[in-house]
Amino acid sequence: MKLGLVVDMDTCVGCHGCATACKQWNTSGTIGPLSDKDPYGKDPNGAWLNRIRTFEVGDTPNSKTVHMPMSCMHCEEAACVTVCPTGASYKRSEDGIVLVDQDKCMGCNLCAWACPYGARELDPDQGTMKKCTLCVDRIYDTGLPEDERQPACVLTCPTKSRTFGDFDDPESEVSKLVRDRAGKQLMPELGYNPVNTYLPPRNKPVVEVHEMTGLTQSIKGWVNKIIQR
């Protein structure tokens, strides 16, 4: 299995729902806690597993605003795993999820430097590395209703811009979306072969204009019709 996420850039409005759902679930989850330094002070900063990057493309007046949720891509060639000196970082062969064993991590930060997607964050209190687990503690949990066995970010997304599934299964929803919508990997040239895939915006709909009818300059151009009330 090759589990991962598809994120639809056609509908993401940058609401941060996925980011806080992730924070909320995972602080009490297997990778947690996700600590927050100076939560009520200057420059509060905690460990997040999913952040929304917002930027603009193009210049006035033809600019476009882009909201891009970024979390671990669960790369097939995960450099973060290769560089880990303690073996804490690993990629599960069962499903491809990249995890960090919190007992083995010594917080050296090498993996965060190796990750080109900025997807790993050092917990300011625990001193260990935190990252997206694809909610491994939800997706296999038979104690949850079946339709809730999904990552928290997918479950919550208000524009339903996130889809979770098996990229190895050609009939899965994620595989279909990638095919139908020409899904793109982020920075494929770097060679990490990320699993998570982004769907580019759809083509804009074309709406016809109503034909111009004889232009009316005044009220005199209007004629009453018999219409029953």
Add this chain to the structure above:
Amino acid sequence: MTSSESVIALADDLPAFEDRANQQTKYTTCYMCACRCGIKVTVEENKVRFIQGNPNHPVNKGVLCAKGNAGIMKQYSPAKLSSPLLRKPGTERGAGEFEEISWDKALDILEKRLSKIRATDPKKLAFFTGRDQMQALTGMWASQFGTINWAAHGGFCSVNMAAGGLYTMGHAFWEFGDPDWENTKYFMMWGVAEDHSSNPIKLGLKRLKERGAKFVSVNPVRTGYQAIADEWISIRPGTDGIFALSMIHVLLKNKLVDDEFLLRYTNAPQLVVNTPGVVGDGLFYRASQPESSQGEGEPQVWDLSAERFVDANLADITPALFGEFTTPEGTPVRTAMSILIEKYLDQQYSPAVAAKECGVSAEDIERIALEMAHVAFKETITLDVEWTDWAGRKQSKFIGRPVSMHAMRGISAHSNGFQTCRALHLLQILLGTIDCPGGHLAKPPFPKHIPPGIKPAKTNIPNTPLKSPPLGFPTCPEDLVIDDNGEPLRIDKAYSWDAPISCHGLMHMVISNAVKGDPYKIDTLMLFMANMAWNSSMNTAKTLEMLVAKEEDGEYKIPFIVCSDAFNSEMVAYSDLVLPDTTYLERYDTISMLDRPISEPHAACDAVRTPVIEADRDVLSWQEVMVEMAGRLNFPAFTNADKQRKYKDYKDFIVNFEKEPGIGFLAGFRGVDGNKSLRGEPNPKQWEAYEENQGFFEHQLAPNQRYMRHANQDYLQLAKEAGWVGSTEQIIIEIYSEKLQKFRLAGQGLYDGPQPTEQHHKDRLSQYFDPLPIYYKPLEEQRIDPDEYPFHAINQRPMFMYHSWDSQNAWLRQIMNQNYLYMNRVAGEKQGIEDLSWVWVESHNGKIRAQIKLMEGCNENTVWTWNAIAKRGGAWGLKEEANEANDAFLMNHLISELLPTKGDSIDGITNSDPVTGQAAWYDLRVKITPVSNGESGAWPQFSPLKPHPNAQESPKMLSYVATKNVNIVRRWADTLLAGALSGKKGADDKGSKS
């Protein structure tokens, strides 16, 4: 092998993560904003493990936004108040010196104060509420107390949208209607950053995009929703009205209107008296009434078949939509539609002229109008559903014109917002897109007759309830709340000549007026969830001075201030008595059909909150305080014949109070056995029934009740039975507002009734109370030199904080804790203003220092910022050094509650829409100059507030955990072999460790 099988197989390999034996699942309603989503909360030992959207809930259908997901940090905020507080004797208001007192003492103090006011001069209690949604209860409480000085925050929020809709079509944008997300093919969003209702809009946009519908956004700033719009119209703020009216010009020029819709459902064919300068001009020509009968005669139309004047609202007549006629009495009359066509065909509405004002090109104005016309008339959809119209005639189908719109604050927060909102509705109506498949759909209990039949109260009698609610819907000058001299009776001057149709009051004027004693002084200001000492006030710095202003004798000008809040907000320090509220997870609450229910277009819905967490502090919900005070003060509706209290607490009140037989706060699970919906006797087990149904009630409308509800007998009968409307008569959509015309006549001195005496009032009424939508320059713009203040300055809330009550939220403030003044890059470069530089921003009211951020997606005449990011140090549990208190700024300081002074009679007049009194937040104009000497940091600055007594110290590090974190231990063998063995099960080295 399918993926789901392997999911189950692999689950065996993982440890048990959740301590389910210790967890409970509870359902309630979110209150992180005004959207009222259903939430499913997992609780472990009175701690919140997880808050998720309830998939069965009609509003959010399982999804949840950033705020809802951050509810845990609201619950665990160190700013939570923990006991009632009384300002220490001898200390100054604003110093934040409090002593903790018991609830008994707090309630006694309040009772004594209120009881005296009520027995002497009830209007001396001004009771205003902020972001609450319990106005049915607080309004009823104020009525029973006998004070007309009550309102919620609608006057500074979105009354223009509510009133614009209710005076036109009986429902509205805001919460009273929604686009038909499932069927619309063309969607236009006007001035919506993030707004009511946040998750439904997001779900809806997803549906639009999936179906390939076109999404056009009109907004000076390209953030949030605008980012995914197919077309972004970068309009100049405050000019949406001329854009809409110019599109109407294009439609009329091409004769592209739905004349059947206009004829059957609107007052377009009704005949209007055309006698300029004479009493009665512009009113409907009505059938004469016998002397003895009450009220006005029926409006008349010209029947083309019968060739005579007939009552306008009869079935089966054939009215003329156009034309001028002379009545038997010799009065010249013409149809409302004729007036409309003549008005908007004028060149002032042509795209070429409009383009200069609004900045949208003439080509775009014309094209968008014609695109909408194409979709409405060439892509019509038909639902083959048999329904019965208002006259009892069977109809075989619903015709859908799939063009829809949503509009909010960008329209609302201008002093021309009411008329702009009406212009948008007129555009919708001409296209026939009201309450039809694919169009704009009403949400029960709407539509209502136009306007709803409640008139604002005027009385002030000791120990006596008001005769009607404090807020209502005036239809003529006689309904104003003014005295015999024409002076305002309310402290906020609502329903006065300043703002005759101010149906939500003017909360933004209360402090300013009370301190001036204009129109009179008050005794007690009671606030609930309203941060008037900070971001909810215009002119914040001066408002803080007003709150502590004293008379010569040393008494405060506002003698007593009471606030109820769950948190140590900026308002707490400026209160004399503080009543700590519960959090949303700790309270009983109703989201009632009598107020602002959670209905969806095709279902009447309401909801409750029930506690999911037990409060660990000495707190009482405001609902409980209201019911307790009502009992102590012996309000008639809360007292039995034997003078005993009728209701023991809020829950008891909700179950047993009946507004009329069978109608209470909750519409679901009524009747003795709980099996009646919408109307039925009280059910003693109603709360339990709601809890069992996951905290909400949903009554689905039958397919024949779902559209054209202004004229749908099947629906109107249900609505009458449920108490939503007073009659099953057709709701006639008012493109032409005779109600507005009556006020205009009063301004022109042509009204047979109350008329203003001051010239500026006469001018306002004559100019702005046009019975057809108009565009005019926002009032501030009319009174300043636009060359001196070249930029429009507006603000919006980010999606992750919109309508939230707590920017101090430890998670949300990590997303944003400083706001910048955003400016178009090209405009910045022209002015020599650099990215991230500090600048002075100056308006007619004062100046602030802020940090610039240049961006592309911003109208070149506009600067903007995220609102309410700035907080005062010490408030909300924030430390003095918090970014919100040092680098973030409030735009509020620049916005005056009064219009710019010019030394004329308008100087003291509210900075509000002249029709509705809606606060004109977005009329602001500014100039921007770089700082000269390397100054930085936001200015003005305010001394930090003290923490409340016994405040929990805000931690330096937070590691929130509700359940044990169960680590997944990597297998040793797998580690040693660097993954070569991974995937093969090692029996003895897998496992878990906490």
